[in-house]
Amino acid sequence: PVSRAQIILGKFFGGFAVVFLNIAYLVIGIWFLLGVKFGVWAPEMLLSIIMISFTFAVLYSLIILVGILTRSSILAMMLTYLIFFILSPVLVFRDKISILLDSDFTEYLLDGLYYIIPKTAELSTINMNVVQGLGIDEYQPIITSFLFMILTLALSITIFSKKDY
Template identity: 50%
Template sequence: MKNIYLISMFTLREAFSRKIIITFAGISTFVLLLFLAVFLSFDTGVLDFKFSTNGMVYSPGYTLAEKIQALVSIPIFGGTLLLSIFSASGFIPHLLEKGNIDLFLSKPVKRYELLTGKFFGGILMVFLNIAYLVIGLWLLSGIKFGYWNFSFLLTIPITTFAFSVLYALMILTGIITQSSLLAMMLTYLIYFVLSPVLALREQIAFITGSSFLENFLNMMFYITPRITELADQNARIAEKLPVDNWEAFINCGIFGVVVYGISVYIFNKKDF
């Protein structure tokens, strides 16, 4: 566990040295300042009144804040994953470069510890950036509207979970190809193309009328991560609506575990 922790911290320092975290923080700060400017120019005087029904307090300001948080949870989820995939795609190929991998393997560290440290280090990097942005927006909307929606904070673990699933795929691709570009492009392909298409598989099958295409899309639907559906559930939770598709979480979790397990197996067998 100590080796995993040390390598995770090393990965985090690598992200700092490559200005990844600083860039993330800069973008997040710009977004927060933008929302601050909007909120300061917004007159909420007409929304300040409250009324109570069955012990529940309601306010137009609360409703507006809730809708804003639900709305921004969508671009936060997508934008964070977009930047995170780009930023983390080079971690494994850089590790496998001649000299770097020799140095790490010369240390008293097991290969699975090395890979797991890189895995958790990348996840920690993304978690910190997401937390900064989401907590900042939560504080701004809470101070402005007096509405403290703790469900909105669940965007942090859900988005981090989605990234961890895609990061497992990037690790596997990076180990096999040692190419950050291929790892990034394959992950983007699954996230931005395949996942949205599979979410519409029933409509596509109905329009085409092809039983072969329907079976193929159904097969792909069950063996690839349902990131699009996960994004939908994230928006529902941010709006304090109940989860109505736990399969998306289970599917992504199983995919991530299986793909990461394959990555560890190949990494242990690989000759450097």
């Protein structure tokens, strides 16, 4: 018999593998076309495969956790889109928002949210810097997003193992 942890990890790594291969196919295809058409062979562009796949893996771990907690894939997707498109980009400017609102509570709340949720906006910036050959300035968004992914997967496995179906 397959354990529940194996089911969750199989779902995660299977989904990740499919997305990784699709992203690799797309990026390598674009890289090849740019090279043939314009003579631009930028191997740094291929590194975006890793960063985009990593960002997906972090968000996918959240989708799995919310899906287990709520049994709603729609809610899981909506929450992930909220973090990816709204919350993470807004929290990049948390210092400016705190100054504007002039509230200690708001500052603590924004800082807390910033350090808890995955930093998809910063991961996107890191990806752009790597593609442009600038390298990685700060590893904190990568490390905290990785820890978020590990924690959400561990929590998913724990909750799914204890659920009674």
